[in-house]
Amino acid sequence: MFSHKQVWTAIDTIAERYGFSASGLAKKAGLDPTSFNPSKRHGPDGRPRWPTTESIARVLDASGASVEEFADLLTGKKGQPPRRKQIPLIGFAQAGKGGFFDDSGFPVGASWDEIDVPGVTDQNAYALEITGDSMLPVYREGDLIIVSPNTSLRKGDRVVVKTRQGEVMAKILHRQTAKTIELASFNPEHPPKTYEMNDIDWVARIIWATQ
Numbered sequence: 001m002f003s004h005k006q007v008w009t010a011i012d013t014i015a016e017r018y019g020f021s022a023s024g025l026a027k028k029a030g031l032d033p034t035s036f037n038p039s040k041r042h043g044p045d046g047r048p049r050w051p052t053t054e055s056i057a058r059v060l061d062a063s064g065a066s067v068e069e070f071a072d073l074l075t076g077k078k079g080q081p082p083r084r085k086q087i088p089l090i091g092f093a094q095a096g097k098g099g100f101f102d103d104s105g106f107p108v109g110a111s112w113d114e115i116d117v118p119g120v121t122d123q124n125a126y127a128l129e130i131t132g133d134s135m136l137p138v139y140r141e142g143d144l145i146i147v148s149p150n151t152s153l154r155k156g157d158r159v160v161v162k163t164r165q166g167e168v169m170a171k172i173l174h175r176q177t178a179k180t181i182e183l184a185s186f187n188p189e190h191p192p193k194t195y196e197m198n199d200i201d202w203v204a205r206i207i208w209a210t211q
Contacts, residue, residue: 002074004041004048004050006074006076007050007051007074008036008041008051009073010070010073010074011025011036011051011056011059012036013073014059014060014063014065014069014070014073015036015063017063017065017121018063018064018065018121020063022036022037022038023036023037025059025062025063028062028063029055029058029059029061029062029063030058030062031055031058035051035055036051056070061152061154064121064122064148064150064151064152064207086114086115086116086117087114087115087117087120087125087126087127087146088107088112088113088114088126088127089112089113089114089115089126089127089128089129089144090111090112090113090126090127090128090129091128091129091131092128092129092130092131092168092170093131093132095128095160095162095168096162096166096167096168097166098166099111100112101162101201101202103201103202104149104202105149105162105201105202105203105204106124106149107124107126112126115127115144117146117208120146120148120207122148122149122150122151122207123150124148124149124150125146125147125148125149125150125207126146126147127144127145127146127147128144128145128147128160128170129142129143129144130142130143130144130145130170135170135186136186136187137186137187138158138186139170139186139209143209143210144209144210145160145170145206145208145209146206146207146208146209147160147204147205147206147207148204148205148206148207149202149204151204151205151207152205153173153176153203153205154173155173155174155175155176156172156173157172157173157205157206158170158171158172158173158205158206159171159172159173159183159203159204159205159206160203160204160206161181161183161195161200161202161203162200162201162202162203163195163199163200163201164198164199164200164201165199169183170186170206171183171184171185171186172184172185172186173203174192175192176197176203177197178197179196179197180194180195180196180197181194181195181197181200181203182194182195183195
């Protein structure tokens with residue numbers, strides 16, 4: 001049986017580990033920004049308030065932390081996941097060419113540059129440098145986006161998508177089913193577009209950007 005303090009300490013540790021404040025993590029998880037505030041952890045009568053399993057699931061999804069990592073924190077294991085100092089980098093236009101990714105969307109090959117990005121825990125993460133103005137107003141030429149193939153996806157996430165035809169796009173995940181995926185443009189004037197999942201090579205979440 002875990003104590004009230006253990007559960008909240010684990011959530012606080014996940015937030016700190018992945019670069020969030022408690023309120024920032026709650027907001028990223030789609031919850032009220034005050035949900036994880038210390039003042040909300042006890043009711044007016046002093047009784048402890050526990051986070052729901054749904055809230056915890058959202059926290060893991062939003063942060064990219066694993067269930068195993070959260071369980072380790074609950075049991076008092078403080079060992080942090082390995083953090084990378086450098087990650088691979090290529091230009092966005094190069095990403096559609098062969099030889100840069102495997103079938104799962106993980107970076108491969110020796111043609112990548114490297115950049116210093118301390119704190120990234122996904123061992124398969126990589127960076128893409130934006131070229132051109134097709135992703136305005138969100139991303140401008142020269143911006144770097146950090147992509148995490150191992151991070152779970154949900155509606156509203158910014159993602160990089162590679163089609164089986166070799167096209168690479170940065171979009172907003174609007175809806176995904178077993179058969180189709182609906183992607184929204186960063187420009188709100190352009191309507192979402194639906195693709196057959198059979199036409200999609202891989203989809204990976206954008207976890208950070210330099211702007």
